[in-house]
Amino acid sequence: MSSYGIAATGLFTAEVWRRAGLDQAELFGTGTGRFMHACFRLFARATGPTLPDFLRRHDQNLLWRHRTLTEWLVSTSPDIVVELACGYSPRGISLAKRMPSLQYYDTDLSHVIARKLSRMRTTTLPTNYHTQSLNALRPHILETILPNREAHAANTAAVISEGLLLYLPPQQRETLWKNVLEFLRRFRSGYYSFEIYPANGFLEVGRVGQWYAKALSLLTGTDVLANLFVNVDAALAAICAIGFTDARVVATNKPCHGAAAQCAVIEATYRG
Numbered sequence: 001m002s003s004y005g006i007a008a009t010g011l012f013t014a015e016v017w018r019r020a021g022l023d024q025a026e027l028f029g030t031g032t033g034r035f036m037h038a039c040f041r042l043f044a045r046a047t048g049p050t051l052p053d054f055l056r057r058h059d060q061n062l063l064w065r066h067r068t069l070t071e072w073l074v075s076t077s078p079d080i081v082v083e084l085a086c087g088y089s090p091r092g093i094s095l096a097k098r099m100p101s102l103q104y105y106d107t108d109l110s111h112v113i114a115r116k117l118s119r120m121r122t123t124t125l126p127t128n129y130h131t132q133s134l135n136a137l138r139p140h141i142l143e144t145i146l147p148n149r150e151a152h153a154a155n156t157a158a159v160i161s162e163g164l165l166l167y168l169p170p171q172q173r174e175t176l177w178k179n180v181l182e183f184l185r186r187f188r189s190g191y192y193s194f195e196i197y198p199a200n201g202f203l204e205v206g207r208v209g210q211w212y213a214k215a216l217s218l219l220t221g222t223d224v225l226a227n228l229f230v231n232v233d234a235a236l237a238a239i240c241a242i243g244f245t246d247a248r249v250v251a252t253n254k255p256c257h258g259a260a261a262q263c264a265v266i267e268a269t270y271r272g
Ligand SMILES: C[S@@+](CC[C@H](N)C(=O)[O-])C[C@H]1O[C@@H](n2cnc3c(N)ncnc32)[C@H](O)[C@@H]1O
Pocket: 003, 006, 007, 008, 009, 010, 011, 013, 014, 084, 085, 086, 087, 088, 089, 107, 108, 109, 112, 134, 135, 136, 137, 161, 162, 163, 164
């Protein structure tokens, strides 16, 4: 797995959010992101009608994922949010401004957090917004987020990861989920939300889709197609097997012509 390659894909997403005018997203527009997005537009134009539907609607799908996760987060009324692998997401600053009683922790690998902090130096950050360098795959790493004394004062915690699981082979995904559950156990109730791309929704990828998946695999150093769950039920069963109390599908971006969902946002719950 190449953490630098994975982080580069975050610059692309940041550009999609900036182009859509999301709150605070202008902070994270970069030349690299613009270049990657322009290359993708060229690729889409060159491949035309042979481009599978999920790639033709790539920007809309990424925006759907981001908005669905944000709405879910707000609906859980958390006291504390930890966003894993936040990349250049503007969500944390935006929500911390809107919800002053919330403590929001944006976390990612150190080089991404350093870059994010440098992009935010021109803006006044709310005091309830925090950043922390954190490799989410290190055992017990989430214990470093909040001293126990303060954790007890918070009833509900929510953890979120967006655009990360696709790049993690099953064993690493399991390690990450165990870390999340260990963290949530410190609170009265805890929620974790993430998106999956079920393999049955990818059956339509065709040759152009395969090229795209290969390019993404080369960039990120992981075979993304091999990391997919067979279907949504397999993902729900896998996260419950970790020890979460329950898991459910929050929403899917099912195309209207009846094909399987290409992306599903999932919520796993822990109740103490
Ligand atoms: C595809 S980007 C997604 C970023 C952002 N959430 C988004 O939706 O655009 C994946 C992110 O995962 C981060 N990442 C990769 N491995 C990680 C790890 N072991 N721990 C924490 N973050 C990691 C990368 O640095 C990168 O920012």
